[in-house]
Every structure is written in C-alpha cells, then in structure tokens.
Amino acid sequence: MSTRPQAFTNVRLVDPASGYDGPGALLVTEGVIADVVQGGAPQNLSAEVEVVDGRGALLLPGLVDIRVKTGEPGAETKETLKSAALAAAAGGVTSIVVQPDTNPVIDDPSVVDFILRRARDIELIHVYPAGAATKGAAGERMAEIGLMREAGCLYVTDADRPIVNSKVFQRVLAYAKAFGVLVAHRPADPWLSSGAAATAGEFASRMGLPSVPAIAEKIMLERDLALVEYTGASFLVDQVTTAGALEALQRGRDKGLPVTATTSINHLSFNEIDIGDYRTFTKLDPPLRAEDDRQAVIEAVASGLIQIVVSAHAPAPAEDKRLPYDEAAPGAVGLQTLLPALLTLHHEGRVPLIDLIRTVTSGPADLLGLPAGRLAKGAPADLVLCDANAPILVDADKLISKSKNSPFDGRRLQGRVLRTLVDGRTVFQA
Amino acid sequence: MSEAPPGLNEVLKRTFSFPKRHFLSATDLNEVEVADLLDLADGFVSLNRQTSKKLDLLKGRTLMNLFFENSTRTQSSFELAGKRLGADVVNMSPRSSSISKGETLIDTAVTLNAMQPDLLVVRHSSSGAASLLSQKVTCSVINAGDGQHEHPTQALLDALSMRRAFGRIAGLKIAICGDVLHSRVARSNVSLLQMLGAHVRLVGPPTLMPPQADRWGCEVFHDMRKGIAGCDVVMMLRLQLERMDGVMAPSQREYFRFYGLDREKLAHASAGVKVMHPGPMNRGVEIDSDVADDLSVSLIQDQVEMGVAARMAVLTALAQRLDNG
Numbered sequence: 001m002s003t004r005p006q007a008f009t010n011v012r013l014v015d016p017a018s019g020y021d022g023p024g025a026l027l028v029t030e031g032v033i034a035d036v037v038q039g040g041a042p043q044n045l046s047a048e049v050e051v052v053d054g055r056g057a058l059l060l061p062g063l064v065d066i067r068v069k070t071g072e073p074g075a076e077t078k079e080t081l082k083s084a085a086l087a088a089a090a091g092g093v094t095s096i097v098v099q100p101d102t103n104p105v106i107d108d109p110s111v112v113d114f115i116l117r118r119a120r121d122i123e124l125i126h127v128y129p130a131g132a133a134t135k136g137a138a139g140e141r142m143a144e145i146g147l148m149r150e151a152g153c154l155y156v157t158d159a160d161r162p163i164v165n166s167k168v169f170q171r172v173l174a175y176a177k178a179f180g181v182l183v184a185h186r187p188a189d190p191w192l193s194s195g196a197a198a199t200a201g202e203f204a205s206r207m208g209l210p211s212v213p214a215i216a217e218k219i220m221l222e223r224d225l226a227l228v229e230y231t232g233a234s235f236l237v238d239q240v241t242t243a244g245a246l247e248a249l250q251r252g253r254d255k256g257l258p259v260t261a262t263t264s265i266n267h268l269s270f271n272e273i274d275i276g277d278y279r280t281f282t283k284l285d286p287p288l289r290a291e292d293d294r295q296a297v298i299e300a301v302a303s304g305l306i307q308i309v310v311s312a313h314a315p316a317p318a319e320d321k322r323l324p325y326d327e328a329a330p331g332a333v334g335l336q337t338l339l340p341a342l343l344t345l346h347h348e349g350r351v352p353l354i355d356l357i358r359t360v361t362s363g364p365a366d367l368l369g370l371p372a373g374r375l376a377k378g379a380p381a382d383l384v385l386c387d388a389n390a391p392i393l394v395d396a397d398k399l400i401s402k403s404k405n406s407p408f409d410g411r412r413l414q415g416r417v418l419r420t421l422v423d424g425r426t427v428f429q430a
Numbered sequence: 431m432s433e434a435p436p437g438l439n440e441v442l443k444r445t446f447s448f449p450k451r452h453f454l455s456a457t458d459l460n461e462v463e464v465a466d467l468l469d470l471a472d473g474f475v476s477l478n479r480q481t482s483k484k485l486d487l488l489k490g491r492t493l494m495n496l497f498f499e500n501s502t503r504t505q506s507s508f509e510l511a512g513k514r515l516g517a518d519v520v521n522m523s524p525r526s527s528s529i530s531k532g533e534t535l536i537d538t539a540v541t542l543n544a545m546q547p548d549l550l551v552v553r554h555s556s557s558g559a560a561s562l563l564s565q566k567v568t569c570s571v572i573n574a575g576d577g578q579h580e581h582p583t584q585a586l587l588d589a590l591s592m593r594r595a596f597g598r599i600a601g602l603k604i605a606i607c608g609d610v611l612h613s614r615v616a617r618s619n620v621s622l623l624q625m626l627g628a629h630v631r632l633v634g635p636p637t638l639m640p641p642q643a644d645r646w647g648c649e650v651f652h653d654m655r656k657g658i659a660g661c662d663v664v665m666m667l668r669l670q671l672e673r674m675d676g677v678m679a680p681s682q683r684e685y686f687r688f689y690g691l692d693r694e695k696l697a698h699a700s701a702g703v704k705v706m707h708p709g710p711m712n713r714g715v716e717i718d719s720d721v722a723d724d725l726s727v728s729l730i731q732d733q734v735e736m737g738v739a740a741r742m743a744v745l746t747a748l749a750q751r752l753d754n755g
C-alpha cells in the first residue's frame with residue numbers, strides 16, 4: 001500500500017524519547033517517519049507531498065496502552081477486537097496489549113496466534129496479546145510461557161486474578177526470566193479484597209458498601225517484590241493505586257530491582273467520593289481510593305516512580321452495570337478518553353506535558369521493546385494530532401466501544417483528538 | 431371512615447408540604463421535616479389506639495410492598511399503615527432464590543411500575559438498591575432497608591419512641607450497641623439522631639465497627655460498660671448468628687459476656703435509661719430476656735407500635751406531594 005508522503009507542519013512536537021517539546025514539522029513516507037524537523041518548517045517539499053497544517057496542534061507519538069480488555073474471544077457482546085480498535089483509533093491509541101482473561105484464556109500459543117491474526121484482518125491499529133502466566137489464569141500451573149513468547153505475546157499476567165500461591169508465583173518469575181519474558185501482577189491480597197466494592201474508609205462505611213482496606217495492595221506488592229528480589233525476574237506492577245504501595249515500590253526501586261509500575265487513568269482522575277449515589281460506572285477493580293491516595297499516585301507519575309499509565313479498558317455492558325453497586329461488574333472503558341483525561345490532568349498543572357505523554361508512549365514501548373512510541377526518523381508513523389485545549393463533554397452513549405461504561409460520562413475534559421495515523425495511514429479523523 | 435382524633439386533625443390542617451418524591455435516606459431529611467413527620471406520627475398513634483382506625487387520606491392510591499428480603503415485621507407494618515390510610519396494598523415477595531439478583535430488580539421494578547402504583551416500598555439486600563430503583567420508576571419509592579446502608583423509617587420510629595419517652599431528643603445520650611458494621615438501622619439512626627441534637631455513641635467489638643466510624647461524629651467504645659455509662663438510651667442491634675463462631679466474634683457466649691445487655695451492664699447507664707431494639711431479638715446473645723421484657727426500661731414493644739404510626743406519617747407526607755402534583 002503506497003500513500004502520498006505527508007508533511008505535518010506548524011505543529012508542537014512532543015517526543016518524550018528525545019526529550020523534545022517544541023514547534024516543528026514531521027515528514028511521513030511509506031508508513032515511517034522520514035524526517036523530524038525541530039523548531040522550524042521543512043524545506044524543499046516536493047509537490048507530491050500532502051501538507052497538513054497543524055495550526056499549532058500537538059503532534060504526539062501514537063499512544064501505547066498496555067492494559068486493554070476486549071470481549072474477544074468469548075464475550076463479543078461486550079467488545080470485539082474491531083470495536084476496541086476503532087475506539088482506540090478515535091482516542092489516539094495506536095498500539096494496545098490485550099489481556100489474557102478471555103474465553104478461552106490466552107494461555108497457549110494458538111490463542112496468541114488467533115489474536116494476532118484477527119488484528120491483522122482488522123488492519124487498524126497494532127494489537128498485541130499478553131499471555132496468561134498460569135493455565136486458565138487459575139493461579140495453579142504455569143502456562144506455556146516460552147511458546148507464547150515465540151508466538152508473539154508481549155508479557156505474561158493473570159490480569160485481575162492475583163496469583164495467591166507464592167510457590168507458583170516464584171516459579172513463574174524464575175521461568176519467565178530464563179525466556180526474557182516480563183511478568184505482570186496485580187497486587188491485591190485476595191482475602192482482604194474478597195467481596196469488596198469500595199475502599200475501606202469513612203465513605204464506604206457511610207454508604208454501607210463492602211470494602212477492602214488500602215493495605216491489601218501493599219501487602220501483596222511487598223510479597224511480589226521479595227520474590228522479584230529472590231528470582232531477579234523483570235516485573236511489572238499492574239496498577240499501583242495507593243500511597244502505601246508506592247512506599248513499597250520506592251523501596252524496591254531504591255534497591256535496584258527490575259520493577260516497572262503502572263497506574264490507571266481512572267485512579268489518576270477519580271477518588272472514592274465519585275461513587276456518589278452508587279454510580280456503578282465508578283465501580284472498578286482495584287476500587288477507587290481516597291483523595292490522599294490519588295494525590296500520591298499523581299505525585300508518583302510526576303516523579304517517575306510510576307512510568308506507565310494505562311486505560312485499564314474493561315468493557316461491561318448495561319446488563320452488567322445496571323445493578324445494585326455490590327452486584328455490578330467492575331471496570332470502565334477508557335481507550336477513547338485516555339488522552340483527553342491525561343491532557344486534562346496536565347492542564348491542572350501537576351505534571352509537565354512531556355512527562356505525562358511519556359507514560360503512554362516511550363515508557364511502555366521501551367519496556368516491551370516496541371519500535372513505536374517515538375517521533376524518530378525510521379520509526380513507524382504512528383501519530384496522533386490533537387488540540388490540547390479544546391473542551392469536550394464526554395457522553396458515554398456516543399463512545400465507540402460496544403459497552404458504554406465510562407466513569408467520565410458527563411465530565412468535561414480538555415483535549416481533543418483530531419487525527420490518528422497508524423503506519424502512515426489515517427485511521428481516525430475528527 | 432373513622433373520626434381522626436383531634437390532635438391529628440390539627441396536625442393535618444397544618445400546611446407543611448413534604449418536598450421529596452422519595453423517602454430513601456435519613457440524610458435527605460432536615461430538622462423541620464423530621465419534626466413535622468414526628469408530629470404527624472404522634473397523631474397517628476392516637477388514631478391507632480381507637481377502635482376504628484381507618485382514614486381515607488390515601489384513598490384510591492396503590493401501595494406496593496416489594497420485599498426482596500424477608501421481613502414479616504416491617505412488611506406488615508407498612509401494610510397496616512397503608513390500609514389504615516385507605517390505600518390498596520399489594521405485597522410482592524419475589525423469592526430471592528428464583529431471581530437472578532439485580533437484573534430482576536430493575537426488570538421487576540419496571541414491570542410493577544407499569545401497573546401504576548403510587549407508592550413502592552422496597553427492601554433489598556444491596557446497599558443503594560432503593561436509590562437505583564427510584565431512578566427507574568415514576569412512583570414514590572420508600573426505602574424499607576437497603577443492604578447495609580439505610581433503613582430510614584426505622585430511624586423515624588425510633589426517634590418517635592424516644593421523643594415520646596423523654597419529651598425531647600436534643601441532648602439525649604444514646605449508645606448504639608452491637609453489630610454496627612452490618613447495620614442499616616445504625617446508619618440511619620446516627621444521621622437522624624445527630625441532626626436532632628442527640629449525642630450518639632457506638633459500642634461494639636472492633637470487628638463489628640465500620641472503618642473510620644469515629645469520623646461520623648460519634649464516640650466509639652469497645653468496652654460496653656464505658657460505652658453506655660451515663661446514657662439515656664441503649665439501642666441494641668441484631669446480630670446475625672452466623673457472624674459469631676469465630677467469624678466476627680469468637681463465640682456466642684464470649685459475645686454475650688462482653689457485649690450482651692444484661693442488668694449488670696445496664697446499671698452503668700443513667701437512672702432513667704430506656705432500652706431499644708429494632709427486632710427480631712436474639713435473646714441471650716445480644717440481650718438478656720430479663721432486660722428485654724422489663725417494661726419499666728424496655729421500649730421494644732413501643733417501637734413496634736410506633737413503627738406503624740411513623741410509616742403512616744411517611745406515606746401521608748409522600749401522598750400529599752402526589753396530590754399537589
């Protein structure tokens with residue numbers, strides 16, 4: 001497929017990989033970035049080049065979102081790979097890593113292959129699978145980590161289900177290390193968390209909601225870090241959301257452990273009070289936390305202790321959400337609102353733009369060894385053009401995802417995606 | 431139809447108007463509304479003691495009882511309240527075993543709503559269920575208990591019992607004792623009684639106390655004798671037996687020893703202390719029969735009587751709003 005070369009002129013380039021944030025232009029040829037002109041305009045463009053005048057808009061590397069759930073295979077009424085890809089494109093997300101807790105679970109190379117084939121057929125954005133760390137993501141026996149790696153899975157994780165058995169987890173870490181596979185794990189003490197719909201505290205107590213103390217996260221993370229130290233395996237903390245767990249993470253980092261941490265855009269944007277009158281779109285796993293925790297998480301993103309922000313996209317249809325709070329399914333869709341929500345966070349003045357953008361571009365891309373996530377000559381032309389200042393009002397019913405469970409419903413955000421390119425092809429245009 | 435007793439007529443003539451469509455939470459009420467409801471309920475107490483108890487304030491109205499959790503006491507209390515006010519009352523008890531939880535909650539609500547009830551009384555095991563339901567129906571919804579959240583008519587009847595026993599609520603020292611963690615009665619009472627100026631204490635083992643309950647503006651005690659010392663009212667809560675036996679408390683006998691209300695512990699309260707319990711009681715677990723049956727201290731029978739009157743007041747207030755459009 002050959003398209004005309006394109007030149008994006010009069011844009012503000014934000015490229016965390018090189019540390020550049022400033023005016024410039026960018027040339028795309030044959031699906032790759034052919035040139036990056038920092039601080040000026042490109043010279044001597046041939047007549048063949050299609051010139052896109054950005055009028056001062058931001059030009060960012062396409063976003064890399066490493067924690068996305070769809071319903072495919074097994075629950076296509078929630079979301080298909082295609083509907084997720086369309087939502088991602090509309091949100092400026094050009095690479096996603098889908099979670100393995102599908103039906104069947106992505107725990108063998110044939111399912112990895114299925115995801116990759118479906119993604120190629122859809123031909124919209126880059127879709128990569130994460131494999132299950134244990135068979136059936138049941139936490140008991142190791143999955144075929146090596147074969148899944150060969151088939152193309154990017155890391156292993158049991159997604160929402162903590163691997164409770166420390167012996168199993170120790171083996172997963174040790175084995176994955178030998179194959180150079182990154183292991184991700186959700187830190188949540190399963191006994192403290194069981195049945196919880198909210199974080200323990202004054203709010204949950206008043207609302208009569210079953211709750212989990214915030215320390216459940218720290219308790220499991222402390223165990224995980226001890227096993228990481230013991231095995232030397234590369235480890236990804238799947239969503240740190242509490243101040244207590246951040247302390248543990250800091251200690252692990254100070255020791256030089258090979259640990260990277262994510263948090264979700266939801267935990268950066270909301271606290272437990274947003275549950276309001278039992279709004280089930282705010283029911284998440286991990287649950288929304290106290291404002292002190294949210295502030296600590298924002299601080300950790302600013303300081304670089306948390307290097308990756310994920311959408312934690314988890315579609316749940318109306319029938320799973322239109323229930324009493326404790327019975328409703330947890331999770332929120334987020335692909336389409338990730339970038340506007342991040343830009344809104346930037347406008348609130350807490351984190352410099354380039355540092356926020358790093359958490360959704362070169363941060364995750366470098367960790368997983370992807371060529372995307374940078375504005376560099378020769379890199380794939382995965383790009384997003386956006387107006388950082390445009391106000392938007394989120395209307396969940398108008399989101400592209402098949403499920404509309406967005407906690408941002410009715411919220412005003414500041415930042416709008418104008419155009420998304422994958423390998424030089426425009427996959428979304430506002 | 432019966433003659434309304436004179437006191438009730440006076441209250442009914444007062445042109446207070448209840449501004450809310452639903453009765454979901456004690457926190458939705460203000461002091462003036464509560465005082466009005468209590469005055470109205472006082473009038474209904476007199477009516478209920480007459481031979482002829484029936485009025486036509488709710489004539490033509492349909493009240494539906496929708497109880498997803500069994501409760502003979504509360505359901506019959508609402509049923510009587512509705513009937514004495516002249517409403518048609520229908521009891522729906524979707525058997526919890528045959529419904530697939532909340533999906534049916536909404537579906538049932540929408541179905542029932544299509545039958546054009548005016549007042550829907552709901553009890554459900556999930557916190558927030560009544561609020562969720564109120565968003566899906568066009569009639570007035572009355573929360574008769576939602577999970578561990580609220581039971582606002584219970585708080586109203588408790589306040590009525592106390593006001594009649596002491597002549598006031600402001601300044602009373604009230605200890606709410608037992609399984610506060612799982613108690614919607616406790617939550618509604620804390621909100622309502624604090625609004626009315628009472629000093630509320632919470633007493634129970636740490637395992638049955640909600641996290642950060644001290645931030646509710648209540649003093650929290652784990653020693654029952656200290657907790658009820660000097661109190662005018664000791665309100666016991668029902669404890670579910672399956673939470674004993676090492677789950678939330680080591681055993682029934684240990685629980686009774688430290689948190690069961692008996693004469694010896696009650697002696698630490700103020701001289702004119704009154705004992706309350708929302709029922710049904712576990713005798714010998716949270717309360718000694720000796721105390722529960724002593725009519726000189728126990729308001730437990732009064733509470734049941736006040737329940738009908740308080741619910742009549744709530745129904746009347748909501749129906750007035752329906753009448754006014």
